[in-house]
Amino acid sequence: MLSLNASLPMILNRALDGVMPAYRQLFAQYDLTEQQWRILRALWEVEDLRAAELAEQTLLPKPSLVGILDRLEARGLVERRRSNKDRRAVSIASTAKGRTLAKEVLPQAQAIHDFIRAVLPEEDWDALEHALNTLADRMKATTFAEIAAE
Amino acid sequence: MLSLNASLPMILNRALDGVMPAYRQLFAQYDLTEQQWRILRALWEVEDLRAAELAEQTLLPKPSLVGILDRLEARGLVERRRSNKDRRAVSIASTAKGRTLAKEVLPQAQAIHDFIRAVLPEEDWDALEHALNTLADRMKATTFAEIAAE
DNA sequence: TATTGTTATACTCTATAACTATA
DNA sequence: TATAGTTATAGAGTATAACAATA
Numbered sequence: 001m002l003s004l005n006a007s008l009p010m011i012l013n014r015a016l017d018g019v020m021p022a023y024r025q026l027f028a029q030y031d032l033t034e035q036q037w038r039i040l041r042a043l044w045e046v047e048d049l050r051a052a053e054l055a056e057q058t059l060l061p062k063p064s065l066v067g068i069l070d071r072l073e074a075r076g077l078v079e080r081r082r083s084n085k086d087r088r089a090v091s092i093a094s095t096a097k098g099r100t101l102a103k104e105v106l107p108q109a110q111a112i113h114d115f116i117r118a119v120l121p122e123e124d125w126d127a128l129e130h131a132l133n134t135l136a137d138r139m140k141a142t143t144f145a146e147i148a149a150e
Numbered sequence: 151m152l153s154l155n156a157s158l159p160m161i162l163n164r165a166l167d168g169v170m171p172a173y174r175q176l177f178a179q180y181d182l183t184e185q186q187w188r189i190l191r192a193l194w195e196v197e198d199l200r201a202a203e204l205a206e207q208t209l210l211p212k213p214s215l216v217g218i219l220d221r222l223e224a225r226g227l228v229e230r231r232r233s234n235k236d237r238r239a240v241s242i243a244s245t246a247k248g249r250t251l252a253k254e255v256l257p258q259a260q261a262i263h264d265f266i267r268a269v270l271p272e273e274d275w276d277a278l279e280h281a282l283n284t285l286a287d288r289m290k291a292t293t294f295a296e297i298a299a300e
Numbered sequence: 301t302a303t304t305g306t307t308a309t310a311c312t313c314t315a316t317a318a319c320t321a322t323a
Numbered sequence: 324t325a326t327a328g329t330t331a332t333a334g335a336g337t338a339t340a341a342c343a344a345t346a
Contacts, residue, residue, distance in 0.1 A: 002263055004191045005207065009173065009184075011282050012166050017209050018286030019158055025294035033335070034159075041154045051305060057155065059167050064336055066306060071335090088304040088345045108298060113152055115297045119288045124281050131274050132161050136168030138269045144175035147265045148258060183312065201328060214313055216329060221312085238322045238327040307342070312335105319330070 008135075022112050030105055035060060035068050040094065043078060044102045048093035050083070077101060158285075172262050180255055185210060185218050190244065191259075193228060194252045198243035200233070227251060 004010055020034065027037050038058040043049060051069075055062045069092065072078045077098040083089040094102070117125065154160055170184065177187050188208040193199060201219075205212045219242065222228045227248040233239040244252070267275065 002260060003195060004188070006279075007263060008169055008266055009166065010188075010209075011279060012162050012169070013209055014286045015282040016159065016162050016166075018289035019162070022289065022292060022294045022297060023159065035336070038154070038160075045153060052303095059160075059163055061337065062305075063307085063338075067336075086304080086346075090305065110152060111300070112294065112297055113157060115292070115300070116158055116285070116289065119285055120281055124277070127274070127277055128281050129156075129161055131270055131278050132165040135266070135269055136164045139168035139172065139266065142172060142265070144172045144262065147172060147262050150261070150265070185313070202326095211314065212328075213315075213317095213330085217313075236323075236327080238320095240328065301346095303346070304344085305342100306344100308340085310338090312337080314335075315333090317331085319328105321327090321329100323324100323326070 019116060022115075023109070026105065026108050026112065030101065033068075035064070036072055039065075039068060039072060040077060040098060040102070043092065043094040043098065044106070048081075048091045051090050051092060054092055169266060172265075173259070176255065176258050176262065180251065183218075185214070186222055189215075189218060189222060190227060190248060190252070193242065193244040193248070194256070198231075198241045201240050201242060204242055 005014075023037075024034065027034065032040070035058070038060065039054060042054060042057045049057070051062065051065060054060075055065050058065075060068065069078060069080065073080060076095055079093055079095050081091050081093070083091050120128070155164075173187075174184065177184065182190070185208070188210065189204060192204060192207045199207070201212065201215060204210075205215050208215075210218065219228060219230065223230060226245055229243055229245050231241050231243070233241050270278075
């Protein structure tokens with residue numbers, strides 16, 4: 001029987017547990033949680049995103065998104081605008097204040113990233129990325145019911 | 151500049167996001183959260199563990215552990231016993247009821263695991279495990295301050 | 301009717317620091 | 324004094340379902 005620490009979730013969690021503290025120390029300096037960071041990070045790359053797109057890119061459930069956006073908006077880092085084309089939709093964008101923050105934080109995040117990249121040789125990263133992405137894609141199309149039915 | 155969805159945390163999170171729903175559907179049938187599962191899973195492999203060991207193996211912070219154990223104990227799935235050798239220490243073990251649960255759930259968790267393993271060839275798994283464990287080890291010994299100082 | 305985003309509810313987990321009892 | 328576990332506090336995120344406005 002498989003042991004706990006050889007299970008894929010635990011391997012992934014251990015890796016995250018190794019990597020995230022460095023990031024969290026950085027985020028903490030700017031009073032950001034990991035989820036808030038993901039949202040800002042996504043918004044800094046584009047003009048704006050609709051709530052549904054943002055939820056998908058950040059892997060955050062839609063009802064969670066609302067609260068996290070509320071907090072970011074209250075701090076003036078993002079802003080919500082009702083779309084004119086479809087009055088149901090909301091477009092979310094970084095504010096100027098948010099972009100100022102980006103200029104300060106992104107280089108430091110990049111430094112962490114570079115440090116991490118240097119731990120493994122380039123070809124290991126390619127293999128890692130490919131394997132994990134394959135897994136995620138394959139599993140996204142699979143439910144527990146299908147597995148149990150085998 | 152690096153994009154969000156190419157960052158290691160996001161790659162790992164996406165993989166978890168692909169893999170966990172299948173497990174969560176299973177856990178939900180037994181009213182278990184992911185964290186509760188980790189604890190039970192660890193306790194099913196051994197006679198007992200001390201709180202500190204359990205926290206380490208499950209990657210759960212000690213104060214979180216207390217509440218999660220409270221809930222598991224209230225359901226009669228685990229039990230806490232004060233150690234006689236060191237009256238400060240607490241040894242935590244699965245109850246008979248917990249072991250009955252194990253017999254029911256573990257084979258289904260194993261089925262998910264087998265399914266996941268079949269997605270990638272054996273050698274990819276070896277590479278993946280090795281790469282991620284190397285990363286976790288290397289990063290655990292690193293603080294943000296060190297990275298920033300480079 | 302279907303979709304977008306939001307609200308409501310209830311709960312689990314987290315972070316940090318301080319505390320109790322042992323050692 | 325140091326350690327093991329717990330408590331206290333305050334908050335963030337999650338899950339699920341239901342809802343209002345709009346399409």
